Amino acid sequence: MNTVLAPLKSRWNALRNASSDEQLIAVHNGYCLWLALVTFKKVTFKKAAIKKVASTKTDNENTKNSDSEKTDSELNTEYPVIEYCAQSNDTDPANALKEAKERLAESAGKKLPKSVVFISSFAVPALLDLPLDPEKPRKPAQMESMLGYELETLIADTNEYFTIGAILHGRHLITEQQRTNIANELELRRSQGNSLARFGEVAIDLGFISKEDLHESLNYQERLAHSKTHIACGWQLHSYEREDETYHQWLTAGIEAKIRKTWYNAFVHNGFKVSNIVPLATCASNVAHTHGVDKFAVVETSMDYIAAYSCINNKITNLQIQARPANSNLDQQLESIITEITREECDIVWYTSYQDPSAKTAFLATLANKVQRDIKVLNSVHSDILTSETGASDTSTSVISTTKTATSKTDTSKSGSSHLDIPHAIHCAILGLAIKNHKFGIFGLENEHISLPLIPPKEPAPPMWKNVDVYRLGIPAALFFALIIHGVYSVWLQDNLKQELAALDEEYRQKLTLNRQLSSINGEFKKKEQELETLEKEFKSQSEQLDRLSNRVMSRTRLVPRLLKTVALSVSNNVMIDRLQEPRRNSRDRFNLTAWATDNPSATEFIERLQQAVARLNYRVVDPDIQSGIGRFGLNGYTINLWLVPNVSTAKTDKSVASALSTISINERSPQ
Template sequence: MKGLLRGIGSARANATGSRLVDTWRTGMQRLGLHAGGQPCLLLRWDVSGLQAALFDSRKGDARLLGEAESRDGRLTAAVAVVLQRFAEMGLPRPRHALLAARHLLPAVVDLPVAPDKPRPAAQMRELIQTDLEPALAEFGSLWSMGALLQARGYLDGEARQRITLEESIRRQGRQTPLRYGETALELELIERAALDECLDQQAALQNLDARIVAGWCGRIEDKQPLWLACGVGERIYGEWREALGELGLQLDAVLPLAWLTSEAAPSSLAEAGTRGDERLPQISLELHREEVVAVCRRQGHIVGSRSEGRIERELGADWLNRIIADWTSEPRATITLLCLHAEDEAGIAGLADDLNLTTGHTCHSRDAETCRQALWRNLLAQGQARVPGLPRLVDRELRGSPWKNHDIRRLAALAGVLLLLAGAETYQRVQLAMLEERIASRQQKEQERSKAAQQAAQVNQKVAELARSLDEARRQLEPLVNDRSRLNALIAMQGNLPDLLYLLAQSVGTDAVLDAVENDISAVSGAAVHVRAWSPSYTGAQAFVSRVAEQVRSKAYGVAQTEINEREGRTGKAGHEVVFWLLPEEVELEAGAPELPAATAGNGISNADGERRR
C-alpha cells in the first residue's frame, strides 16, 4: 500500500495517469472497506501538528486504508481536516479513535504498592502525581519560543540562527533587549498570528494543572514491583475528549507517543527468544524534536527510561552514550536509533556507526517512515489490548473498579441489607394485599350470592302470585268454558239430530221398534241422545244396536252404555228392552263417556258388551 501511494505521488506530473491511478486506488479502498468493516482512526498528536491513519482490523490483521496529516495547532480543526481528506479518498467516517500524544509523558515510577494489589484509583493517582509533576514541568521548559516556532514550521534552523545572532548584537550594543518572538517579528520572519499561536501553546505546556490524569500498569521484575505510569494535565485531557466528541468520535484510549514507537512487536520478541538473547538489554533512543528519550527493555518489557533535552545541539555519539552509559556496561546489548522526523535522517546512519564504535555494541537505525509505520502498528495493538504493556488513559480504567474501595463495599453491603429489608417488606405487603384481595373477593361473592338468593326469593314469590292468579282465573273461566262447550255441543247436536233420527229410523226393522228418543241437557252433555227400544228377542236387540252403531258412525257418533233387559211389550208379549246413548266420538276419545242416568229399571240383565263402544 505504501509503495502504491508513493508511486501515485511520483506520477502526479502526468495529470491523466494520476487521475486514473487515484480512481483505481479509491475503488480498491472501498472494496477493502466493505470486506473489513468499521475502521479505526489512529492519531499522532504533537506540537508540530497531527498525523492520522485509518486502519481496518476486523479480521485481526491490521490493514492500512489511508493516511493524512494537518499542521493546524488546534486538535479539533486538525482532526476535521484529516476526516475531510479521508472522505475525499472515498473512505467512510470512523466512529472510534486511538490517540498517541507527545504531551502525555511516560515514566518509570517507584510506588510502595504491589502490582497484584493496587490501591483505589484516587490514591494511585495521588502517588503517581508526585513523580510525574517534575517530568511535566521539565517537559514544558524544553519548549522555548524558538523550538515551538520551528516545530510549528514557521522557522527553520537558519532563521533561528539569525534570531540568535540578532539577540547577541543587541546585547553587545547595549540596545533594549527584545523577546525571542518580538525579534522574529522585527526581522519579518514570522507573522503576529503565528507568534500568538505559539505563545498560547507555550502557556499550555508550561502552566501545570492542579490535577493530573494518570494511567499505570505494574508487574514484578526481579522480584521487585515495577510500575509504568503516564500523565497529562486534566484540562488538556478534557480538551482532547471534547475535540473528538464534537466530531462524532469516541476516544477509546490515549497512549504516550514516547515509548510507543520503540515498542517491539510480538514477532520480534519470539525471534529474540529463539536466539537466546531475550534477557539482554534492548536500548532504544527515540529522537524527538525537543529531546532524546532513552528506553531500556528486557524480554520486551520496559525496565528503565530517561530523557534529556536537545536544546539546539547537534546529536553526537558521546552525548547519547552518556545517557545510556549504565545500560551499555553489560557485555552484550543492542541499540536502536529511532528517527521520528525526516530532518534527522541525514546523519542517522553515521550516528549509528559512531555509537557502535563508542559503546562496542551493535547499533541499528530506523528512518522516519519505518518509525511511523511501527507507531501505527503499536498504537493499534496497545490501544485495543485488554492487558496492555504500556500505560494508557482509558475512561473505565481511570475510574477504577468501585469494588476495590472499602467505603464502596461497605455502602454496597448496607445497600444490600436495605434491599433485603425492602424486599421482605415488599413481600409482606404483597402477601397482605393478596390476602385483602381474597377477603374482598369472598365478601363480594357472598354479597352476590345473598343478592342472588334475594332475587330468587322475589322471583319465586312473583311466580307463586302468578300461579295463584292463574288458578283463580282458571276457576273463573272454567264454568264459562264448560258452558261454551255445552253450547257448541248443543248447536252441533241440533244440526245432526235430524240425520240421527233418520238413521235410527232406518235401523228399525222387524226385530225391534223404537220406544223413545230423549235428550236431557241438565244431566248429561247436550250432545248425547238417549235411545230406548224393544225387541222380541235378545239377538234382535243386539242386531238393532249393531245396525245403529254402523249407521251413526258416518256422523262421528258412537253407541255407549248399552243395556238389554227383559220386558214385556205394549201388547204384553215377552221380549227385551234396549237402552243406549249416542255420543260424539271426540267426546269419548278426549274425555270419555259422560256419566249418564241409569237405564229404565227392569227385571232383565245387563249385557257385558254394553260397556264398550259399538
C-alpha cells in the same frame, strides 16, 4: 485426542479470520492532531525466520498440530498498516477532532470505529523506583496520589519542552533547518554581547516568520504551560532479572487532569469513546520489539524533546527525556543521549524522528562507530522476516509508503514543502500502539509485547456510599417495601373479589335481561325526543318572527312619523333642518340630525327644545355639536350635529313606543 481438538481448532481459526482488525488511533503532539485507521494485513512468515526472532516453547508435535492446515515451512500471520489518516492543525481539541474525523471518513468511505486510543505528548512517562511490595500494591487512589506527587516535578519541567522554536516548528512556520539556522544566529549574537537577543526576534530578522506569527505562537505557548492542577496517572509494574537479581520498577505516566478532561469532552462531543491515554514517548518500543532483538534501545526525536529508553526482555529498563532548548544543537544532544543510553547492555539502537530520519544517516553511521553499537532507522515492521508466497523479501511494508493521508491543501510550510505524509515518529507510535492492542496474529497472544503505561480517560466513579444521599437510598427502599405490602394486600383482595364475583355473576344475568328491555325503550325515547326538539325549534323561530312583526315593525311604523313631526315642531325661524339620517350599520333606532342656525343662541335653544320634545318618545339628544360655518345658501351661521337615541334598551323601547305615541299631543305653534 486430535478428534476432540479438531472442532475447537476450527472454531478458533474461524474466530481469528472473522475478527475485526481495524483500530482507530488519535495522536496529538501538542501542535497537530492525527487520526489514523489501522488495519492488519495477512502475510506469510517462514518458520525458520520466526525461530530466529522468538524462542519456541513448544515441541515439534505441538507445532504440527497448530499448523495442520498449512504447509510445513510457512505460517500466515498479520502485520499493521495505516490504511487512512487525517490531520488537523486546529488548536481547539473539539474542532481538531471534528475536522480530522470528517476528512478521515471522506477518505475511507466507510463508517469509522467508535472506540479510539489517544496518544498524547502531554502524557509524560517516567520509570520510578517506589517503596512498594509488587505482590501487595496499594489501592488505586493511593497509588495515584503517590505517583502524582512523584510526577509533579516532571510534568512541571515540560514547560521547557514548549520553547518558541518548537512551537514555530510544530505549527509548520519554520523547518528544522531554519530552526537550526536561527539557533546558530542567536548564539552568535549572544557571543557578540547582545544578551537580550531572543529566538523569535532573530526569526523575524532572518525573514522566516512575521510579527503576527510570533504573537500567535507566544499566546499558544502560554496555553501549553503547566498549571499545577491534579495529575491523572497510569502505571505498569516492570520486573526483570539482571545478574541473578530481580529488579522491580514502575513504568508510569501522568497528565494534567484539566487537559485530560478537555480532550475527553472533545472525543465525547464528536461521538468517540476513549479507551486509554498513552504517552507519545515509548509507543515505538513495540515496533522495535518486532525486529526480534531482545536487548535494544530506542531514541525518539521530537520538535521539543528527545526520549531515549532501553528494553531488555520485553521490559523498559531505562528511560530518559531531555528538552530541546531553542538554541540547542540536535547532533550534540543526540550524541550525548545515545552515548548515555548505550552504557547499558544493548545490541542495537533504533532511531526515529519527527523529520525524515534518512537525513541523519551519515551522522548515525559515524556515531555508531564511535559508540560501538549498531544504530538503525526504525522504518518497518518485521522487515527481516516478511516474505511473499514465493519466499522473496517483502519490501513494500515500509511504514511511510503504506499510508494514505487526508489533510488540508494549505498545510505547507514557508519553504513550500508538503506535509501530506505522517511524520516518522508519529507513524512509529501509531504502529507500536496498534501492535500492543492487536488481539490475534503474531503480535497478539502468542507473542509477548512491551507493556505501556495506560492512563484512564476519565476520573473513576466514586463509591456508592459517597455518591448517593439519604433520599436516593430511602426512596427506592420505600418503594420496595410499598411493593411488598401492595402484593400482600392484592392477594387478600383477590380472594375476596372471587367470592363477590360469583354473586355478581348471578345478579348480572338478571340485570342483563332488564338492560335489553331498557335499551329498546331508550331507543324509542331518544327518537321521540329528537322529534320534540325539532318542533320546539320551529315554534321558537315562528314566535320570534311574530314578535318582530307585532312589536318591531308596528312600533317603527308609528315612531318615525311622530319623530319627524316632533323635530319639525322644534324648529324656529332661525333654524333650518339639513338632514335626518338613520345609519344602516352598528346602530338600532339611532338617528343622526344635521341642522343650521343663524346664531349660537338659536342653535342652543333648538337643542333644548328638541331634548324636551323627544323625551316624550323615550328618546334623548346625545353628542350635540355646534360649530360656526356657512349654511346651504352661503350665509354665515352655525352648523348643528347631534344624535337621537332611545333612553331604554331596544327591547323595552319597541314595546313602549306604541303606547307613548298614542298619548302624546304636541301643541303646534308658529315659528317665532
